[in-house]
Amino acid sequence: MADAKPKKALWRPWIRALHRDIGYVAVGLTFIYAMSGLAVNHVTDWSDGDPSFKNYQATHELGALASLGSDEAIADAVRQKLSIKETPREVYRASPEELEITFDKRSLHVNPVTGHVIDDGQKPRFILRFANWLHLNRGKKAWTYVADAYAAGLLLLATSGMFMIAGKKGFFGRGALLVGLGIAIPVIYIALAGP
Structure with missing residues (x-):
């Protein structure tokens, strides 16, 4: 049989x-x-220090801007020349030779006399x-x-x-040992390192 x-x-x-x-x-x-x-x-x-963004620095030569008068007029001209549509959070004089234009993820350091601009900012990582x-x-x-x-x-x-999977390679075979190992790893780490 x-x-x-x-x-x-x-x-x-x-x-x-x-x-x-x-x-x-x-x-x-x-x-x-x-x-x-x-x-x-x-x-x-x-x-x-940030996996989401990478820092960059660029320089631009825009020509003399001081003749435009007010800091706001200079800031508007810089934004226009650099094709920046974003509205600045702040425009202020850091010194007589430096106008600061700050945005959410970038700052422009402008010398109104020479038109030299240092553009510091962050770009998203792809x-x-x-x-x-x-x-x-x-x-x-x-x-x-x-x-x-x-x-x-x-x-x-x-x-x-x-x-x-059934049998020796399934849960009731070596599977239970491997599941136990997976549970033991965080338990042992917490026991040794503490929360």
């Missing part, structure tokens, strides 16, 4: 299909969160600026729903992943 084959769990194919489809949806979000997490975890390694904006939930209420759905999806992936 032939040995009876063990019954296959009928629910396991459904778990694999669910795991696969949720995994596909999670790929884009995982890239965003992982990239941002790496950038933010190493914030002190960025030369300008992709990282937006990844960090999403990761740190700057999008507020609407993005909170997306982030919560993503977190729930990760919980489903983690849970379904434990039961996709």
Whole structure:
């Protein structure tokens, strides 16, 4: 008499299909969160201390501007020549030879006599600026729903992943040891380093 084959769990194919489809949806979000997490975890390694923006400095020679009269007129002329549409937060004299024009992410140091302009500012880093904006939930209420759905999806992936494979390589084999290791890593770190 032939040995009876063990019954296959009928629910396991459904778990694999669910795991696969949720995994596909999670790929884009995982890239965003992982990239941002790496950038933010190493914030002190960025030369300008901010993974979202990079500092820059540029100089411009605009010609004499002092004859325009008021500081506001000079500031308007500088903005026009440099094609800056943003309204300055502040225009003030740092000294007789230097007019400061400050914006949210840049400052212009203008010598009205010579027209020499030093442009100090920050430019967003490609992709990282937006990844960090999403990761740190700057999008507020609407993005909170997306982030919560993503977190729930990760919980489903983690849970379904434990039961996709049967036998020695499954959860009740080496899987339980690996899950225990995953739980032990943060526990041991907290025990040694403390919150």
